[in-house]
Amino acid sequence: MKILKFGGTSVANAENIKLVKNILQKNEGTKMAVVVSAFGGVTDLLLSTLNLASQQDLNYENNLNKIEERHLQTIKELFPVELQSGILSKVKSELNDLETLLEGSYLIGEVTPKLGDKVVSYGEILSSFIISQFFKSEGIELELKNGRELIITDEVFGSATVDFELTYTHCNNYFTNTPHKVTIIPGFVSSSYSGKPTTLGRGGSDYSAAILAAATNAEVLEIWTDVSGMYTANPKLVKQAKCVAHISYEEAMELSHFGAKVLYPPTIQPVLHKEIPIIIKNTFAPDDEGTTITKNKNGSGKTVRGISHVSEISLLSLEGPGMVGIPGVSKRFFETLSHEQISVVMITQASSEHSICVGISDKDAKKALLAINKAFEYEIASNKIKEISIESELAIIALVGDNMKSHQGLSGKMFSTLGKNNVNISAIAQGASERNISAVIRKEDVKKALNTLHETFFEENIKQLNLFVMGVGNVGSKFLEQIRLQKSYLKEELKLNLRVIGISNSRTMAFHENGIPLENWQNFLDEGQKANSERFIQAIKELNYRNSIFVDNTANKTIASHYATYLKSSISVVTCNKIACSSEYSNYKELKKLAKQYNSPFLFETNVGAGLPIIDTLKHLIASGDKIIKIQAVLSGSLNFVFNNFNDTTTFHDVVKQAQEEGYTEPDPTIDLSGIDVMRKILILARESGHELEIEAIKNDAFLPQESLETNSNEQFFDSLIKYESDFQRLYQNAAKKECKLKYVAQFENGTAKVGLQEIPKGHDFYSLEGSDNIILFYTERYINQPMIIKGAGAGADVTASGIFADVVRIGNF
Known part of the structure; x- marks a missing residue:
C-alpha cells in the first residue's frame, strides 16, 4: 500500500488538480490512501478571516466571499454543468456552517482554540470533497474518508497530540476492510476522544500522511509538492542549489527543523521506527527523481548534505553573576517559556553558567520578555541578574549532515567563509549528535550566507565573484569585453564565475540581480536610472552579495573618496584610479588597514604600469x-x-x-x-x-x-x-x-x-x-x-583593462 500526500500548491486550482489525477492514474491497480491539503493559500485566508471576525471587523465577510468564490470557481472549471449542481449544493452547505461559526466569533468578539480548529479545518474538508468528486467523475473508483474518523487525539486544540494506539487501531480496521483501491482523506484534521474536531497544527497534512503510513505499514510515503525534492539549499535563494537524491531520516529532520519547507518536521517520526521510505516528488515534474529519505545504513555520502535556515528569530539572553552555581535557574527559565507556549529553536549556554541564550520566534519575543522579567523580578531588582535583553530580526543558518561528526574543521570552514563576507555571527550551537552546526546571523545576511556556504560546500570549488563596475569608457568597455570572452575559461580552468551585477557611467547606472548580459550591456545601461555614486553604493549594500568587488575605471576624486565605505562593508576594491593611493599618506594607510580589518582586498596594480606586474x-x-x-x-x-x-x-x-x-x-x-x-x-x-x-x-x-x-x-x-x-x-x-x-x-x-x-x-x-x-x-x-x-x-585601454582583470582574478584566488 502507498500513501500519497498532495500539498496546497499541488491542489491550488483546477489545472493542478488535473495533474494530481494523472499521477493517480499512473498508479492504477495500487492500493492508495491519498491525503490532500486545503487549496493553496486557503488555510491562511481562513485564519485571517477568523482573526478579523474576532476583532469585530466586518471585512471578514469579504474574506469569506473570497473563500467561497475560490471553491465555486474551481468546481465550475473541473466539472461539466450537468454535474455541478449536487457538488455546489454540498459545498455551499459547508460554507454556510463556516459562516455561522464566524458570525459567532464576530458577535462575542473573541476566538477560542476550539473554535479555531473548527474553522481552519474547512480548508481540507472542502478540498477533499471537491477533489474526490472530480476523481470519481474521471472514472477513478474511490471512497472519501473523513480523517477525523481515523486520527484520534487529546483535546489540546490548535496542536493536538495523537493517540497512536487508538489511531492505529482505527486505521487498520478501516484499510483492512475497505474494498476500495483508492481512499481520499483530508489531511490536518482529527478528532478528540469525545469526537470534538481537532487539528494537527500547521503542516499537519504531512503529519496525517505519515501517521497513516505507519499505521498501515505502507511500502512508501510519497510527499507531492512544488519542488523536485529536498535541495542542498533553498532554490529560491540559491540558484545553484541541487536536489539531493537520498538522505537519512535524521538529516531530513534537521533540515526540515531549520526551515526546509518541503517537509513538516514531525512527519518523519511515525515512519522512522518502521523504516518506511519517504519520497519527495514534484507534482509539476512527476518524472523527476525526487528525494528518497531512508535509514542511513552505511554512513556513506557527502559530509554536508544541506544548508537551511529559519527566519524571523529573536535571541533572548538571561545573564548575571547570580546565575553562577545556583541550581534551578535554567529550570525556571525554560519552565517560564513552556508555560507561555513558546517554542525554543536553539539554546546556547556559557560554560561559566553566567548566561543562557535561546532562539525563539520573533512573534513570541514580546511575550517572552514580559514573562521572564516577571519570573526573575526579584533577581533583576537585586542586580543578581541583568535586565533581560532581546535581539530581533535575526535568522538561524545551519549546516546539516550525518557524516559531519567524522570530519574535522567543518566549523572553522563554515565560520571563516561567513567572516570573509562580513556576515556577523551572534550565537553558535552544535547538536550533541554533531549532525548540525547552527549560527545566528542578521536576517538581511541570509541570502548572502546561504550562497557563500553553498559555494564552499557544494559547488566544486567554483567561486562566484559579483562585480560592480564604475566607468565604462575606453578602459571599462575593454574590461567588460575581456570578461565576456574569458568567462568560460575562468569557470573551467580557474573555477571562477564572474557576474557583472552593476555598471555606471557619468550619466546612467543599471543593475541586474542575476548578472548584466555583456553582449548588449550598452543597451542595458542606456535604459538604466540616473547615475549617482551614493545610490550606487546603497544599491550594492542592499543587494548584499557575497564576494562583491567594486571596480573603479575612472579618474574621479569623488569616486575614490568612497573606497573606505566599500571596504568597511567587506566589498573589495579594484582600481586604476591613482587618486586614493596618492592622496594624503594617512588616507592611504587607512585604506590598507580597512582592507585587512574587513578582509576586503584593495588592489591597484594598474596605478603603475597599466597591466605590468x-x-x-x-x-x-x-x-x-x-x-x-x-x-x-x-x-x-x-x-x-x-x-x-x-x-x-x-x-x-x-x-x-x-x-x-x-x-x-x-x-x-x-x-x-x-x-x-x-x-x-x-x-x-x-x-x-x-x-x-x-x-x-x-x-x-x-x-x-x-x-x-x-x-x-x-x-x-x-x-x-x-x-x-x-x-x-x-x-x-x-x-x-x-x-x-x-x-x-x-x-x-x-x-x-x-x-x-x-x-x-x-x-x-x-x-x-x-x-x-x-x-x-x-x-x-x-x-x-x-x-x-x-x-x-x-599605457592603453587594452593593457589597463587586462591589469584590472588580473586584480579581479587575484581576489578570486584569495
Missing part, C-alpha cells in the same frame, strides 16, 4: 625580506609615446593630440604632461616599499611652460603648445646633438623622490624604450649591481 612584484620582494635601495623608471606611457614620436619633422602639439586620440593620455592631458601622473606613480611605489611620503615632497622638474600648466581647458592647453613649439624643438635639438633621447624619468632613493625630463645616452636601459612602453629598475639588497627590470606596454 610592477606593484605585485614589489610586494613579493618586500614580503620575501628584500629591501628597496633605489627605483628608476619611465612610468608614463603617454609621455614615452610623445617623446618617441616627437622630432624635428613633427610638432609637439600634433604628437600630444595623437596620444590623446589613441587613448594614451588621461582625458585631461595636462595630468600626464605636467608630471603629476608620474609623481603619483613614484609616490605609490615609494609607499608600497614601506616609506612614508607625501606628493608635495617630490621634486618635479617640469618641462611645460607655466602658461600651459595654468590653462583651464583642453582647447587652451593645445593652443599653448602651438605657441611654445620652438621651446619644445630646442629640447629635442639639445638632446639630439648629444645623441641622446628624451625620457621622462622618475627616481626614488634614500627616502626622496623626483621626476623630470632627462637626456638618456646610448647604452642606457631607457634609451631603446619604444612606443608607449614603461620600464622600471628595482635596485635592492639582492639586486644591487644588476637591477630587476620590468618592461612592457604601460
Whole structure:
C-alpha cells in the first residue's frame, strides 16, 4: 500500500488538480490512501478571516466571499454543468456552517482554540470533497474518508497530540476492510476522544500522511509538492542549489527543523521506527527523481548534505553573576517559556553558567520578555541578574549532515567563509549528535550566507565573484569585453564565475540581480536610472552579495573618496584610479588597514604600469625580506609615446593630440604632461616599499611652460603648445646633438623622490624604450649591481583593462 500526500500548491486550482489525477492514474491497480491539503493559500485566508471576525471587523465577510468564490470557481472549471449542481449544493452547505461559526466569533468578539480548529479545518474538508468528486467523475473508483474518523487525539486544540494506539487501531480496521483501491482523506484534521474536531497544527497534512503510513505499514510515503525534492539549499535563494537524491531520516529532520519547507518536521517520526521510505516528488515534474529519505545504513555520502535556515528569530539572553552555581535557574527559565507556549529553536549556554541564550520566534519575543522579567523580578531588582535583553530580526543558518561528526574543521570552514563576507555571527550551537552546526546571523545576511556556504560546500570549488563596475569608457568597455570572452575559461580552468551585477557611467547606472548580459550591456545601461555614486553604493549594500568587488575605471576624486565605505562593508576594491593611493599618506594607510580589518582586498596594480606586474612584484620582494635601495623608471606611457614620436619633422602639439586620440593620455592631458601622473606613480611605489611620503615632497622638474600648466581647458592647453613649439624643438635639438633621447624619468632613493625630463645616452636601459612602453629598475639588497627590470606596454585601454582583470582574478584566488 502507498500513501500519497498532495500539498496546497499541488491542489491550488483546477489545472493542478488535473495533474494530481494523472499521477493517480499512473498508479492504477495500487492500493492508495491519498491525503490532500486545503487549496493553496486557503488555510491562511481562513485564519485571517477568523482573526478579523474576532476583532469585530466586518471585512471578514469579504474574506469569506473570497473563500467561497475560490471553491465555486474551481468546481465550475473541473466539472461539466450537468454535474455541478449536487457538488455546489454540498459545498455551499459547508460554507454556510463556516459562516455561522464566524458570525459567532464576530458577535462575542473573541476566538477560542476550539473554535479555531473548527474553522481552519474547512480548508481540507472542502478540498477533499471537491477533489474526490472530480476523481470519481474521471472514472477513478474511490471512497472519501473523513480523517477525523481515523486520527484520534487529546483535546489540546490548535496542536493536538495523537493517540497512536487508538489511531492505529482505527486505521487498520478501516484499510483492512475497505474494498476500495483508492481512499481520499483530508489531511490536518482529527478528532478528540469525545469526537470534538481537532487539528494537527500547521503542516499537519504531512503529519496525517505519515501517521497513516505507519499505521498501515505502507511500502512508501510519497510527499507531492512544488519542488523536485529536498535541495542542498533553498532554490529560491540559491540558484545553484541541487536536489539531493537520498538522505537519512535524521538529516531530513534537521533540515526540515531549520526551515526546509518541503517537509513538516514531525512527519518523519511515525515512519522512522518502521523504516518506511519517504519520497519527495514534484507534482509539476512527476518524472523527476525526487528525494528518497531512508535509514542511513552505511554512513556513506557527502559530509554536508544541506544548508537551511529559519527566519524571523529573536535571541533572548538571561545573564548575571547570580546565575553562577545556583541550581534551578535554567529550570525556571525554560519552565517560564513552556508555560507561555513558546517554542525554543536553539539554546546556547556559557560554560561559566553566567548566561543562557535561546532562539525563539520573533512573534513570541514580546511575550517572552514580559514573562521572564516577571519570573526573575526579584533577581533583576537585586542586580543578581541583568535586565533581560532581546535581539530581533535575526535568522538561524545551519549546516546539516550525518557524516559531519567524522570530519574535522567543518566549523572553522563554515565560520571563516561567513567572516570573509562580513556576515556577523551572534550565537553558535552544535547538536550533541554533531549532525548540525547552527549560527545566528542578521536576517538581511541570509541570502548572502546561504550562497557563500553553498559555494564552499557544494559547488566544486567554483567561486562566484559579483562585480560592480564604475566607468565604462575606453578602459571599462575593454574590461567588460575581456570578461565576456574569458568567462568560460575562468569557470573551467580557474573555477571562477564572474557576474557583472552593476555598471555606471557619468550619466546612467543599471543593475541586474542575476548578472548584466555583456553582449548588449550598452543597451542595458542606456535604459538604466540616473547615475549617482551614493545610490550606487546603497544599491550594492542592499543587494548584499557575497564576494562583491567594486571596480573603479575612472579618474574621479569623488569616486575614490568612497573606497573606505566599500571596504568597511567587506566589498573589495579594484582600481586604476591613482587618486586614493596618492592622496594624503594617512588616507592611504587607512585604506590598507580597512582592507585587512574587513578582509576586503584593495588592489591597484594598474596605478603603475597599466597591466605590468610592477606593484605585485614589489610586494613579493618586500614580503620575501628584500629591501628597496633605489627605483628608476619611465612610468608614463603617454609621455614615452610623445617623446618617441616627437622630432624635428613633427610638432609637439600634433604628437600630444595623437596620444590623446589613441587613448594614451588621461582625458585631461595636462595630468600626464605636467608630471603629476608620474609623481603619483613614484609616490605609490615609494609607499608600497614601506616609506612614508607625501606628493608635495617630490621634486618635479617640469618641462611645460607655466602658461600651459595654468590653462583651464583642453582647447587652451593645445593652443599653448602651438605657441611654445620652438621651446619644445630646442629640447629635442639639445638632446639630439648629444645623441641622446628624451625620457621622462622618475627616481626614488634614500627616502626622496623626483621626476623630470632627462637626456638618456646610448647604452642606457631607457634609451631603446619604444612606443608607449614603461620600464622600471628595482635596485635592492639582492639586486644591487644588476637591477630587476620590468618592461612592457604601460599605457592603453587594452593593457589597463587586462591589469584590472588580473586584480579581479587575484581576489578570486584569495
